[in-house]
Amino acid sequence: MANISIPAYLDDPLSYVLEAVDSAVGEGTTPIHMSVNKKDIEEDSDTSRSVLFKSKIHVDKSKRTKVRDDVVNYLNNLLDNMTTLPFQQVISGTKSNPDAEQFDLVIRNAGSKPQVIRILVKPTAAGGSGGGAAKTKVQEVGQALFLAIRYMKGKDLECNPKDPKNCLTTVDYEEGMKFVDGPGVKIDEIQSLESKWKDAFILGANKIANEIKGSGWEFVRGDNKVEAAISNAFNRSKKSPGAPDNEDKWNPSDIWMVKDKNKIVQELNKENTIDCLNNFISQAFSKTAIKNKAGKDVAPRSLIGISLKKLGPTARWEVMNEIGKTQLEKAGKVTFQKSKTLNELTAFSGMDVYFVFLPTGDKRQGSFQARNFGGDKKGQWQFELKGEFAAQGKVKGEVARKLLKAAKFTNIPDEPSFNECKPDATNATKITNEIYNLMNALPTAPKGWNAKDAKTQIRGKDASWRFSKLSGLRFLAWLNSLGNGEADRAMKEMYLYASSQTDKSSVYYKVY
Numbered sequence: 001m002a003n004i005s006i007p008a009y010l011d012d013p014l015s016y017v018l019e020a021v022d023s024a025v026g027e028g029t030t031p032i033h034m035s036v037n038k039k040d041i042e043e044d045s046d047t048s049r050s051v052l053f054k055s056k057i058h059v060d061k062s063k064r065t066k067v068r069d070d071v072v073n074y075l076n077n078l079l080d081n082m083t084t085l086p087f088q089q090v091i092s093g094t095k096s097n098p099d100a101e102q103f104d105l106v107i108r109n110a111g112s113k114p115q116v117i118r119i120l121v122k123p124t125a126a127g128g129s130g131g132g133a134a135k136t137k138v139q140e141v142g143q144a145l146f147l148a149i150r151y152m153k154g155k156d157l158e159c160n161p162k163d164p165k166n167c168l169t170t171v172d173y174e175e176g177m178k179f180v181d182g183p184g185v186k187i188d189e190i191q192s193l194e195s196k197w198k199d200a201f202i203l204g205a206n207k208i209a210n211e212i213k214g215s216g217w218e219f220v221r222g223d224n225k226v227e228a229a230i231s232n233a234f235n236r237s238k239k240s241p242g243a244p245d246n247e248d249k250w251n252p253s254d255i256w257m258v259k260d261k262n263k264i265v266q267e268l269n270k271e272n273t274i275d276c277l278n279n280f281i282s283q284a285f286s287k288t289a290i291k292n293k294a295g296k297d298v299a300p301r302s303l304i305g306i307s308l309k310k311l312g313p314t315a316r317w318e319v320m321n322e323i324g325k326t327q328l329e330k331a332g333k334v335t336f337q338k339s340k341t342l343n344e345l346t347a348f349s350g351m352d353v354y355f356v357f358l359p360t361g362d363k364r365q366g367s368f369q370a371r372n373f374g375g376d377k378k379g380q381w382q383f384e385l386k387g388e389f390a391a392q393g394k395v396k397g398e399v400a401r402k403l404l405k406a407a408k409f410t411n412i413p414d415e416p417s418f419n420e421c422k423p424d425a426t427n428a429t430k431i432t433n434e435i436y437n438l439m440n441a442l443p444t445a446p447k448g449w450n451a452k453d454a455k456t457q458i459r460g461k462d463a464s465w466r467f468s469k470l471s472g473l474r475f476l477a478w479l480n481s482l483g484n485g486e487a488d489r490a491m492k493e494m495y496l497y498a499s500s501q502t503d504k505s506s507v508y509y510k511v512y
Contacts (some may be wrong), residue, residue: 004295006165009045010053012086013107013117014164016075021119022160024070030359037170048110054118055167058192061123064101068121069094072103089114105306119395124194127144137196141182142190143308144219144255146201149176150209151217181223201313204511207315211509214256215299220254225301229268230256236272240406241497242504244275250274251506253305264303267296273407275496278506279331281305282323282501285507290325292332294488310512316512321505326426333358334495336479336487337366339385345441345476347448350455351465353472355479357491368395368494370475372468381465381471385498395467395498397471406478407493409486415422415473423459432458443480 006014040054059067059160075090089106091114093099104116152158158166169481173187220226234247258264264284271277283290284303289418291297307320337356344354344367351371359368373394374380382394395403401412420432435458440451458466479487 003462005041006041006043007043007045009450010041010107011164013105014053015162016078016085017071017105018162018164020071020074021067023074024067036167040159040323044046047115049112050110050113050115051464052107052115052122056120056122056191058122058124058195058477060194064121064123065099067496068103071119076103079133083159087117088170091116101443110181113484120155122192124192137182138185138189138193139256140221140308141180142197143201143204144180144221144238145173145176145184145187145190146198146205147208147255147257148179148217148219149173150205151200151215152176152179155204156210159199159202166302179217180219180221181225182221184218185221185225186272201224203311203315204308207317207508207511208306211317212304217257218259218261219257220261225265226256226258226261228266229265233271233277234274237274237277240273240275241403251305251508252307253508254308255306257304257306259299259302261275262286263299267298273403273493274498274504275371276407276493278323279328281506282328283332285322286325286328290328290332290353294332294485294492295334303307305506307508307510309510317319318510319507320510321503322508323507330358331492331496334492336491338442338487339481341476342442342444342446345442345446347446347450348461349448350474351468353469353476354386354474355491357495368498370468370472372464372471374464376416376462376464379415379421379467379471381468383413383494383498384496395494403493403497404490407489409490410476411484413478415474416467418467420464421442422463423466424463428459431470435470435473438470438477441477458474 001242012467024107034475036053036055039053042052057067069092069404072090072092078085079087079090087107088109091106093102101121102119103121104114104118106116106117108116110352120419146157149168152172152175157168161167170187170191173191177187225453230251231247234250238245238247238250260375267280268277271280280298281303283292283298283300285305286300289300291296336395337358340356341354344356346373354371355368355370368382368383370383370385372379372385373382381397382398383400397415404412416431419425422428425431432455436455438453439446439449461469469502479490482490
């Protein structure tokens with residue numbers, strides 16, 4: 001794929017054609033784009049072919065005749081006022097149909113046969129900016145295609161090239177489309193869009209390519225692989241707490257840039273909660289790699305969503321819902337610290353159970369405080385993320401269970417009934433024995449633990465303490481029972497939910 005190879009003998013007359021077309025649309029008006037197929041260029045200057053160069057320009061259907069006549073009049077005016085020009089005559093229409101929307105520029109004669117540059121004035125596709133969903137699909141795939149062409153060329157595209165070598169060819173469209181997956185859209189549908197859309201595609205492609213470096217990109221819009229995997233991951237994740245119920249509110253990207261489609265799809269298929277899905281997309285969006293202790297590393301700059309808005313004379317760029325590198329790095333370090341959690345557990349001095357998940361022994365940093373926040377009258381067992389993100393609030397026990405269930409965890413323990421935890425309840429002994437057994441079964445004896453008099457002390461605690469301690473011990477026993485890094489994954493799910501800095505919407509670029 002390369003720029004148009006214009007033979008030297010055609011260069012000058014084509015420059016006058018571009019000048020005439022530019023003049024025909026008027027100053028301040030969107031320029032008309034010329035599309036060329038390489039097979040329609042005769043490179044041999046000694047050829048006897050009648051048509052040495054043929055191309056198409058697309059204009060509004062109602063303006064085809066006017067644009068043709070304005071171009072022909074402009075060129076004829078040059079012939080009337082200049083003595084040295086690289087063409088001899090301008091012929092409007094054809095011999096059999098003078099009203100045909102085309103014109104020939106005669107540059108020389110081969111015997112009695114004129115040899116010409118032929119320009120076909122074709123209508124743009126119907127519909128314009130208000131052409132409905134089908135038209136929008138063509139426009140969005142068109143932006144993806146121009147973006148692919150921009151990356152292939154490795155330089156900015158031009159809205160109104162003065163040099164015909166910088167016009168886009170049919171081959172450019174065909175080669176670029178090899179890197180675009182936009183089912184149901186054909187190249188000729190994009191070529192026939194109004195010039196204003198092609199200018200917008202060029203502005204958008206240049207802006208995006210100058211902001212996102214690199215190579216090896218593929219571009220998808222409505223494909224049944226990457227976008228399908230994204231939609232499926234969202235539909236699974238919207239069952240988790242706090243998730244938006246509408247995919248467009250979660251991530252309104254119209255096109256996606258992706259590397260290694262198969263790997264991205266495999267990773268997306270593992271995501272089941274909105275926070276972990278957002279964390280994955282943020283890592284794939286990030287410019288730098290983020291190490292993950294509770295899962296596989298995600299390649300940076302491997303999946304980028306882009307929301308497209310109607311462009312004016314310039315293109316602007318904004319990152320939406322981006323999670324900072326520091327927070328991504330912290331999430332990447334999250335692992336359940338079993339021994340440090342046990343060290344924080346006291347036998348009877350408090351109702352709390354601290355779940356430490358970062359490599360620190362300070363219970364005020366990198367831990368969840370789990371306790372009853374309902375006072376002495378009711379049970380309201382919750383997790384509170386301590387330290388930097390404490391202001392983010394608490395996670396109710398029932399919400400944590402719903403979150404972990406959405407993440408495909410099973411056998412997550414419930415809280416006991418608050419009334420059953422009252423010292424004078426009918427089954428008070430059952431609650432006392434369960435607390436005792438869970439404490440006694442811990443691999444490391446808690447501070448102040450004495451098995452001989454423990455049941456007596458447990459019986460003497462109020463309902464709030466018994467409810468809180470038992471809820472925490474049940475959850476701790478469940479975590480300790482998980483294997484193969486699953487406790488790390490559970491802690492990461494809870495951390496991401498509690499420390500979320502967004503409204504649960506995913507990161508994307510907006511071009512507007």
